[in-house]
Amino acid sequence: xxxxxxxxxxxxxxxxxxxxxxxxxxxxxxxxxxxxxxxxxxxxxxxxxxxxxxxxxxxxxxxxxxxxxxxxxxxxxxxxxxxxxxxxxxxxxxxxxxxxxxxxxxxxxxxxxxxxxxxxxxxxxxxxxxxxxxxxxxxxxxxxxxxxxxxxxxxxxxxxxxxxxxxxxxxxxxxxxxxxxxxxxxxxxxxxxxxxxxxxxxxxxxxxxxxxxxxxxxxxxxxxxxxxxxxxxxxxxxxxxxxxxxxxxxxxxxxxxxxxxxxxxxxxxxxxxxxxxxxxxxxxxxxxxxxxxxxxxxxxxxxxxxxxxxxxxxxxxxxxxxxxxxxxxxxxxxxxxxxxxxxxxxxxxxxxxxxxxxxxxxxxxxxxxxxxxxxxxxxxxxxxxxxxxxxxxxxxxxxxxxxxxxxxxxxxxxxxxxxxx
Ligand code: NAD
Numbered sequence: 001x002x003x004x005x006x007x008x009x010x011x012x013x014x015x016x017x018x019x020x021x022x023x024x025x026x027x028x029x030x031x032x033x034x035x036x037x038x039x040x041x042x043x044x045x046x047x048x049x050x051x052x053x054x055x056x057x058x059x060x061x062x063x064x065x066x067x068x069x070x071x072x073x074x075x076x077x078x079x080x081x082x083x084x085x086x087x088x089x090x091x092x093x094x095x096x097x098x099x100x101x102x103x104x105x106x107x108x109x110x111x112x113x114x115x116x117x118x119x120x121x122x123x124x125x126x127x128x129x130x131x132x133x134x135x136x137x138x139x140x141x142x143x144x145x146x147x148x149x150x151x152x153x154x155x156x157x158x159x160x161x162x163x164x165x166x167x168x169x170x171x172x173x174x175x176x177x178x179x180x181x182x183x184x185x186x187x188x189x190x191x192x193x194x195x196x197x198x199x200x201x202x203x204x205x206x207x208x209x210x211x212x213x214x215x216x217x218x219x220x221x222x223x224x225x226x227x228x229x230x231x232x233x234x235x236x237x238x239x240x241x242x243x244x245x246x247x248x249x250x251x252x253x254x255x256x257x258x259x260x261x262x263x264x265x266x267x268x269x270x271x272x273x274x275x276x277x278x279x280x281x282x283x284x285x286x287x288x289x290x291x292x293x294x295x296x297x298x299x300x301x302x303x304x305x306x307x308x309x310x311x312x313x314x315x316x317x318x319x320x321x322x323x324x325x326x327x328x329x330x331x332x333x334x335x336x337x338x339x340x341x342x343x344x345x346x347x348x349x350x351x352x353x354x355x356x357x358x359x360x361x362x363x364x365x366x367x368x369x370x371x372x373x374x375x376x377x378x379x380x381x382x383x384x385x386x387x388x389x390x391x392x393x394x395x396x397x398x399x400x401x402x403x404x405x406x407x408x409x410x411x412x413x414x415x416x417x418x419x420x421x
Contacts, residue, residue, distance in 0.1 A: 012091030012301050018327040020094075023403040026394065030411040037097070037407065040090055041066045041108075046136035048114065050129045053122050060129060064112040064137040066146060067093035070413040073144055074110025075100055075351060077151030077180075078133075078158070081300075084113035088301070092151075095322050096351070099344040101406035103383050105355045110146045112137060118153050130158050134165040141166065143176030143361070149354050150180040152225070152300065156192070160185055176361040179354035188357035190372035191350075195320070196230020196298075197373070198349015201380040203235075203294055203318040206341045206398075209388060212293055212315060215239035220292040220314070222246045223299030224273055227320040227347065229264050231296050236260040244282070244290040245273060247299070251287035252279035288312060297324035298347075304329045312338065319343035334397055342399035344406065345380075345387055352379050 020037050027034065048060040063086050066074045076096035079089070089111050097109025114133055118126055140146050150159060159178045163185060166177045175186035183189065190197075204214055217240045221232045224247040232242050242260050244253040249272040252258065258279055266276040274281045282290075291313040297303050298320030304312070309325075309332035317333065318341040319325065325333070325340055333340055353376055360366050367375075391401035 011085075011087045012323050013087045013094070015302070015323060015327055016091040016094040019399065019403060020407070022327070022400055023407050026396070026400070026404045027407060027411065030408060030415060033411040033414045034407075036070070036411065036414050037068065037094065040093060041069055042140070043086065043090070044137060044140055045086065046133065048129060048132045048136060050121075050125055050132065052125055060114055060116045060133075062112070062114040062133045062136065063089045064140050064146070065089050065093040065110060066140065067109040067111070068097040068410060069108035070410050070417060071101055071108055072106040073108060073142075074140075074146035075105070075107035075149070075354065076109055076111035077149045078154050078162075079111070079113035079151040080116050080118045080153035080158070081113065082115060082117040083300075084115045089113045091301070092322055095344055097410060098403060098406040099348050099351060101409040102344050102387070102402045103348045103352055103379060104409065105351065107147075107351070107355070110140075110148075111151075112148055113151075116153075126158075127161055130161040131165045134162045135169065138166060138169060141177060143174060143358070147176065147354070147358060148178050149350070150226070155226075156180060156182045156187065159187075176358050179357040180350075181357070186357075186361050188353055188360055188372060189367070189369040190376070191353045191357055192226065193230045194353035194372075194376060195227045195347050195350030196232075197234055198352065198376060198380045199227065199231040199296060199298070199318055199320045199346050200234035200238075201349070201377055202341050202346040202384050203231075203296070203316065204238075205381050205384045206316055206318065206339060206388070207294070210316065210339065216241060217293040218243045218291065219294045219296065220244040220287070220290050221296045221298060221320075222287070222303065222324075223297065223321060224263065224267060225298070227350075228296065228298035229260070229267070231298060231320055232260045233264065235294070240294070243292060244287050245279075246284065246287045247273045250274035251282045251284055252276065253282050253287070253290055254279045294318060297321050300324070302326060304333075306332050309333050309336070309338075314338060316341065319346045322347065330397060330399060340397065340399060341384070342397075342402050344402050345384055345398070348383065349376055349380055352376055
């Protein structure tokens with residue numbers, strides 16, 4: 001246990017460690033290296049002074065964590081959210097290590113964040129915060145060291161400022177230092193929608209195994225940002241009925257189906273989900289109890305605990321968010337016959353197209369949108385079925401199967417590297 005963590009508080013890093021521990025009996029001789037995954041390789045904690053528009057000074061706290069670099073440079077998003085903590089960023093970096101290995105992408109795991117509510121800053125303040133944060137973590141990032149990307153509260157504009165800051169400090173244009181950039185700066189077609197599309201592909205493949213069609217399926221989605229809105233849109237265009245949505249402003253439902261395109265337009269125009277026409281506003285508790293075939297948590301971690309897991313009325317949970325289900329909830333869901341497609345597979349579409357973007361930037365040769373979609377579809381479907389096959393063979397959950405595949409790859413690389421000195 002790392003010394004600065006509070007063992008009394010159930011926090012995301014503790015969930016990650018428990019998930020790693022569950023794989024130990026399945027690793028054979030590679031289990032010798034398991035502790036490698038319980039200690040992040042390096043952690044950077046930075047103070048970010050920002051001059052406000054009124055001339056005053058505010059300090060923000062930021063982090064960048066390299067969890068594991070055995071399989072390649074670090075890769076993982078940057079989160080701007082008022083509840084960001086070191087503990088959370090550590091867990092998110094650990095899940096990136098597992099996800100990149102589960103998809104067999106040539107990356108290690110990293111993650112970053114700033115404890116800030118970006119909605120409370122002006123655009124110019126947000127730019128100054130982003131540039132200073134980038135400069136402070138500049139000793140860790142780089143196209144062959146660690147490549148950030150968007151996460152909760154960050155987007156293409158933030159990536160543009162990050163790339164520009166890094167490039168100015170280097171004295172050269174370095175497109176490959178971040179992914180999730182605008183197309184005009186070397187971004188990839190299809191990156192923005194990639195995570196949501198990947199969630200849909202994973203859901204569809206899992207549904208196939210359970211004889212659960214997408215057409216007319218009832219779907220509830222928590223989180224209506226980049227991931228949740230695109231996943232909901234993919235379901236809706238394939239004939240599913242979106243029965244409930246939730247974002248930070250509240251929850252809404254309509255048993256006849258919510259018009260997802262209208263909801264996206266409403267939120268894009270600055271409206272709150274709860275104020276959109278044609279839906280009933282419901283409580284958070286009611287949202288979780290809405291009967292569904294597919295439940296897509298796509299907001300933040302730690303949403304489904306053991307108590308809630310007893311009450312959910314769904315058949316398949318597909319984790320768009322990172323870490324939405326606590327380990328004890330996994331056990332309850334398994335005993336109730338509710339399948340969970342874990343985050344490390346389900347939401348890997350984003351990092352997969354980030355990988356495509358990074359490759360395109362290195363070669364300065366860009367692929368068509370159809371090529372991106374086809375390659376994403378193939379990689380996601382193959383990764384899901386590899387995990388599903390192992391889960392059946394070993395009689396373990398999809399999460400444990402994904403961790404077995406990933407940890408075996410990571411620890412085999414560790415074994416080959418050996419220890420220095
Ligand atoms: P986003 O900022 O675009 O959207 C987040 C959504 O969650 C918003 O609708 C927000 O209102 C909602 N939300 C926030 N707190 C909430 C709460 N307490 N209850 C209910 N809703 C809440 O972020 P995103 O990029 O869509 O990321 C969502 C999740 O997906 C995160 O867990 C992130 O780590 C994960 N993820 C994102 C990507 C990506 O490419 N963006 C890739 C993999 C995983």
